[in-house]
Amino acid sequence: MRKICILGLGKTGLSAIEFFNQDQLYIYDDNPQLLSYFLDHYKVKKFNYEEVDLLFVSPGVPNNKIKKHEVITWAENTGVKITSDIEVFQKENQNAKFVGITGTNGKSTTTALVGTILKRLNSLKVEVCGNIGVPILTRPKAELYVMELSSYQLDLLPEVKLDVAVCLNVTPDHLNCYIDIYDYARSKGRIFTDTSVNIISADYEICERIAPKNSIRFSREKIVDGGISIVDSVLHVGDCKYNIPKHQSLLGKYNAENIAATVAICVNLGVAIDDILQGIESFKGLPHRMEVVHIDSGRNVTYINDSKATNSASAKAAFDGMVGKKFIWIAGGLCKDDGIESLREFFHLIEKAYLIGSSCNDFYNVLTKYGVAAEKSYTLEAALKSVREHRDTTILFSPAAASIDQWRNFEERGDFFRNNCS
DSSP states (O other), X not given: OOEEEEEOOSHHHHHHHHXXXXXXXXXXXXXXXHHHHHHHHSSOEEOOSOOOSEEEEOTTSOBSSSOBXXXXXXXXXXXXXXXXXXXXXXXXXXXXXXXXXXXXXXXXXXXXXXXXXXXXXXXXXXXXXXXXXXXXXXXOOOSEEEEEOOHHHHHTOSSOEEEEEEEOOOOSOOTTTSSSHHHHHHHHHGGGSEEEEEEEESSOHHHHHHSOTTOEEEESSSOOTTSEEEETTEEEETTEEEEOOOOGGGOSHHHHHHHHHHXXXXXXXTOOHHHHHHHHHXXXXXXTSSEEEEEETXXXXXXXXXXXXXXXXXXXXXXXXXXXXXXXXXXXXXXXXXXXXXXXXXXXXXXXXXXXSTTHHHHHHHHHHTTOOEEEEESHHHHHHHGGGOOSEEEEEOOSSBSTTTSSSHHHHHHHHHHHOO
């Protein structure tokens, strides 16, 4: 019986406890309440730097040059092997194919969209998993796994072996954990370590730095020779052109990026263009990503939940998807990047902003500097009460900031919005 320490007790940590249930398990988490709960409800012991054979690290645990958890440092210094869910699962499923998708923004949408297209074929057993919210250790046997991979997950892999590897984009994010954006990009670039097909965006100079020379390129800005492009809502694949199906969850140029990457992935997996386009048309969208959650017909107000927008680049994609319509903006939380100054090209579309969370004052100062009407609500509950005075508009909840100053995660934040906007 092996002695295994599981570090980090979120969804992935729980999946590891269930996966390694025949072993002697030790657990550790910086949250004492969570740690106490698991000790009371599972056959595990609290880790106290005793001898173990293996350290299993969940992807949310800091493991980079700026921040490294003390238990990881201990394991490195004592020679204890460190592993993660992706590495364990791939070793257990060596005959399966793996598609890995990373990027600062759009990776969940792209992962889900690829999964939707492939599952419709019925000729292949496909599972979607990873950072999209479905721990890979909970997935049944399949022939192909489509994985969303964060930089934290890539940092945990000693080697990255994939059949198809994709980097959608690299923009400033998580810079409290990396030396600079180039250090962050290098973590993203680890996805190309050992891959049969490499796919990269041609629209970001920093992506060119991390991509292998033989990469297939896609673009939402220009026609790429030998690649996949979407320009003016027209899909270009080689010399052929196609119209793209449109719906609310895939509007705007940033979703064009997601669609172009999706087409590149599916084409290289041998999927016919007609099947790809039908899959795009059938896509239902993701929870918390440009999700229409309520329409108040009496006031003619539509509520859109975009809680997944945890940085300004993601909020920019939401604004772009509004297709020039004016809206009421609810924003704020724990700011992870340079703030909302980069969104100023869209400020003229904001009828009024209601601001929440720890970034409330900073966001207020930027908006009022540019003449945008703004109000400090501080909490999402207060903002939702205030927006009820508006009629004939759209309420866009796209925070441009992380949730962890007031919520456990963006899902909890989005659920509150969804459940209290009616």
